[in-house]
Amino acid sequence: MNEVTPWSDVIDYLVKATGESLYMMGISTLVAVLLGIPLGVWLQVTAPGGLRPHPFVHRILGFVVDLGRAMPFIILLVVLTWLTRFIAGQSIGPSAAIVPLSIGTVPFVGRLVQNVLAEVHVSVVEAAVTTGSGTLRIVRSVLLRESLPALINAIGVTVIAVLGYSAMAGVIGGGGLGDLAIRLGYQSFDNRVLWSTVAVLAVLTTLLQFVFTRIARTVDRRRHASV
């Protein structure tokens, strides 16, 4: 049996790992959302019954997106080493982990966004079409604006999923909470590190969910949000 790590060290580890996790999660989600929203818009606009239906483009995009989502993250992490070195200038560490994390999350966000946009009622979209608005304006001031609460919720889901993925970043030395729990907790038989890391992850997840739900509700102008 190992010696139990003293609390002061555990806290140091946790602070450092939380910082790494938040860093990977924040940047990756930002990149994935910035790329995933246009992807989702493109998917929905070209869908049957969309603003600019285009079966061929829609099918190709859908195929690529689903392929991306089917790819296990751990594989991306390894396969994308060359790209990571090119973009991040290094192939290990938290910054390196951001590249596969972002890329792996883009198709996920794309599908989420498409599903959210598809919920905007067809009469609402057609009303905008009949005002003579162009496609870009309708995307911006009708599709995206009407879905804003649902989009914020979708980003919340994404953030938490990315936090989960980032647990695997340890494979390429990314650090973070997942890595801490596995290496210094599980593999070193140190339950104190293991469970306190899990506790921090649970608190973070709950907090993130709460914040995103709250923001989504605040911007929503429908029934319940007459505040």
Place this chain on the structure above:
Amino acid sequence: MITVENLTKSFSGRTGAVVALDGVTLEVAAGTVCGVVGPSGSGKSTLARCVALLERPDSGAIRVDGTDLVSLGGSALRAARRQIGVVPQGDSLLRQRTAAGNVALPLESAGVPGPQRRTRVGELLDLVGLTDKAGSYPDQLSGGQRQRIAVARALAANPSVLLADEPTSALDPETTGSVLTVLDRARAELGVTVLVVTHDMGVVRRICDDVAVLDHGRVIEHGKVLDLVADAGSRTSGSLLPSVDQNPEAESKYDRVADVVLVGFAAVGALLPEAASRFGVELGLLGGGLTRLGETPVARFRVGLTGERSDSALEWISEAGAAVQRKPKGPQGVAA
């Protein structure tokens, strides 16, 4: 003015092609309200969507104020759409925008600057009687108020034509009235030409000058409501005029039986009693009644006449402007 010529449109469905419009020709004069009625699936919405430039017909022409709109594309299409105000079927307001914000949408897309936009939105909210709801969100409005906002939005960019697809189908009779009043005001105060799709003959009764009856993608009846009601065989008269119960026993007591449709002043005047006294015949009312089409009183009565000059009396009634349809009754009735 809206002119629709020989419009055809089919959709490829699961079980082969569905012909939604099969050679529809229609004309709606400037500043009038035309109702499009017909059973579900008869092509009403497809017709409205073609005129709204949401659907491209397979063939035929659609002209609004003389310009053919069918072949337009790109920015010309968008400009043409601005000339046509549309109230789509169902809930069509942006739920994340206030009532005023919804009305402003067409003005934003037309590039109207902020201050003018606000003035115009104010005028429109006033027109539909919802000035006090400017800052309300659609979910805080009743169904009737939402539809009135949708009408205000459709009118925002000053279109010459207004299309509404089932604007009252989700509403109770009372709120239906408020929406119809707004459509009527659009015609009366702005001179807009209105095409309203409905399955509710009450809408035709209250605001339509003209009516077109669709069935299986064809126009089976089209004309002025007041002309069609005088035509005993028309569907419009059947569904708009007071019904007459069959009463063979009462009818058998008279020499002649006829249905008389009276439009306007004659409906409430003393035409029938006058005919009776002028020709010295006995005239009895066997059924029917008085109703109103828009502001116009219209009556349909079944009358029985007894006396030598019964035929002359009926002729005189007919010459006075009433539509008279004699009912076969016994051998001499058929001869008449």
